[in-house]
Every structure is written in structure tokens, then in C-alpha cells.
Amino acid sequence: xxxxxxxxxxxxxxxxxxxxxxxxxxxxxxxxxxxxxxxxxxxxxxxxxxxxxxxxxxxxxxxxxxxxxxxxxxxxxxxxxxxxxxxxxxxxxxxxxxxxxxxxxxxxxxxxxxxxxxxxxxxxxxxxxxxxxxxxxxxxxxxxxxxxxxxxxxxxxxxxxxxxxxxxxxxxxxxxxxxxxxxxxxxxxxxxxxxx
Amino acid sequence: xxxxxxxxxxxxxxxxxxxxxxxxxxxxxxxxxxxxxxxxxxxxxxxxxxxxxxxxxxxxxxxxxxxxxxxxxxxxxxxxxxxxxxxxxxxxxxx
Ligand SMILES: [Zn+2]
Numbered sequence: 001x002x003x004x005x006x007x008x009x010x011x012x013x014x015x016x017x018x019x020x021x022x023x024x025x026x027x028x029x030x031x032x033x034x035x036x037x038x039x040x041x042x043x044x045x046x047x048x049x050x051x052x053x054x055x056x057x058x059x060x061x062x063x064x065x066x067x068x069x070x071x072x073x074x075x076x077x078x079x080x081x082x083x084x085x086x087x088x089x090x091x092x093x094x095x096x097x098x099x100x101x102x103x104x105x106x107x108x109x110x111x112x113x114x115x116x117x118x119x120x121x122x123x124x125x126x127x128x129x130x131x132x133x134x135x136x137x138x139x140x141x142x143x144x145x146x147x148x149x150x151x152x153x154x155x156x157x158x159x160x161x162x163x164x165x166x167x168x169x170x171x172x173x174x175x176x177x178x179x180x181x182x183x184x185x186x187x188x189x190x191x192x193x194x195x196x
Numbered sequence: 197x198x199x200x201x202x203x204x205x206x207x208x209x210x211x212x213x214x215x216x217x218x219x220x221x222x223x224x225x226x227x228x229x230x231x232x233x234x235x236x237x238x239x240x241x242x243x244x245x246x247x248x249x250x251x252x253x254x255x256x257x258x259x260x261x262x263x264x265x266x267x268x269x270x271x272x273x274x275x276x277x278x279x280x281x282x283x284x285x286x287x288x289x290x291x
Contacts, residue, residue, distance in 0.1 A: 013282070016286055018282075021278075021279060021282060022275075025270065025275065025278060029267055029270065030266055030267060033265065033266065033267035034262065034264065034265055034266075037265050038265075046267070047267055047268065050267055051274055051277075051278075054278050055277065055278060055281050058278050058279075058281035058282040058285055059281045059284070059285055060285065061282060061285045061286075062285055062286075062288070099215060099216055103212065103215060104247065117243070117246045117247060117250060118250075120246075120249065120250045120253055123253060123257075129257065129260050129261065129263070129264075133257070134261065134264060137257060137258065137261055138261070138264070141261075152258065156255055156258035156259065157258055157259070157261050157262055158262070159259065159262075162223070162225065177219065177220060177225070180219055181216065181218070181219035181220070184219055184251060184254060184255060184258075185251070187254050187258065188250055188251050188254040191250070191253075191254055191257070192250065
């Protein structure tokens, strides 16, 4: 869901309170930048997408009918700006991920099949991600086919709701759920391999 | 449903049945009945517990990625461009 703070900023701007302008720009610029950096892979492109998106946002601000949906609205514009910008995919090619490819291998263990999973208790439970782990995660996301990458960035990194993500990406709720699950499984698998 | 009887069926088959639903399970987006069936299976299945925990941990780590890459400072000219666009839109709105 949109954070209350973001919705408030949108409301203030709609009411013509220009003092909300700088905070709105600051809040959304870094979100749009993170998303577009992971989508197009170039810092320069991401800076441009951020500016183009915000420009479009302000040029059509009166069309934001529901400030509660500001995040989905902004990301929808960002997604389109990204598509316009993108030099042909620097990351993974488009392909479908299947569920089966993420089912962990199993051992025959005394008549029971046991899933083989690395020891996740090794992962430090800190607020701040270590640089190495951040790299592993970023690379795992970058390696996802685009349709999955877009969904996991909005749902799990930016924490939009399923509904907001569907609205931003112009797909159904079911499509968001299916893609999210496969993307998460792929990320989990990369982490699992890293922890072995 | 077989997912409710982990001891009687083939445990691995059951794990596979749950597999497609685990994100919705974590996100609490499943109907209560389905959620209960999954909980019942997981209660008797240590590998599933481990798997679900690792998936949950992955999602937690993704949340923390938000503190990562940041854009450079916004140049004044770019900020002015945005402010002008906002004001133009406001004026059009009131016209
Ligand atoms: Zn199981």
C-alpha cells in the first residue's frame, strides 16, 4: 500500500501546497531511480528516466484522481519511460520461468525424501545488508527475465501491494502473483547457492 | 485434500502441491481454508518448514535492498523544470 506520508504529499500538492513539492520530488525520485536502474541497468539512463517520469507526473498532476494510488500511478509512468529509454536488454533474455526448475533436489534418507537446502542460519540478521550479500541479490534480480524483474522490484523491493503492482504494470492480479512467486523462487535459489 | 494428510500420502508429492502457493501463503493472500491446509502439511514436514523459512528470509532481504542505489543530487535546472511543469499544470487546472 502507499505509505501514508506519500499519500499526504500527493494530497498537499493536489491542494496546491507547494511546500510539499521538494519532499515529493525527493521521495519519488529515489524510488523511480532504484526501479529504473534495476530495469535498464545503466545509471545514466536511470537518472534520465527519473527526470522524465517526474516531468510527466507534474505535467499531468491534476489527472491523479485518487491520491491513495499515487505510487501505482507514478510507477506506471516510470515503467513506460523505462520502455522508451531502454537500449536493448542488457540483462537476461525474455523467457518463462517454470515452477519445477526451482523445486529443490531431494535425498533419499531412510525412506523419506528430504529437500536439500543450504544452512540459512548462516545469514546475518542485521538491518543493513552487507555489501557482498547486496551484490548477490542485485545480480540475482538483474538475471531475472524482465517480466519477473519488474514485478519483484515493485512488490518486494518497493513494497507495493499486489493491486498497486497490477495497476502499475497493467497486468492482472493473477499474473502479478504468478510472476512474483517464480521471481522469489529464483532469488531464493541464488541465495541458497551462495550459502552452500 | 491430500495436503491435509501428510503421513498417509506421499510426502514429497504433497510438498510439490504446496509449492505453487507458498508466496501467496506468506503474503496471506489465500482463502483461510487453503491456508489452513498448508499449515497442516507444514506442521508435519520439516523440509517444508525449512523451505518456507528460506523463502521468507529471501523476501525480507529484498525489502532491505531499498536502502541501496541512490541517484546523484538533482541539478537546480532539473528541479526548476519540474517546478515549472507543476505550476503550469496547476494553472491549467484552475483556468
Ligand atoms: Zn512438505
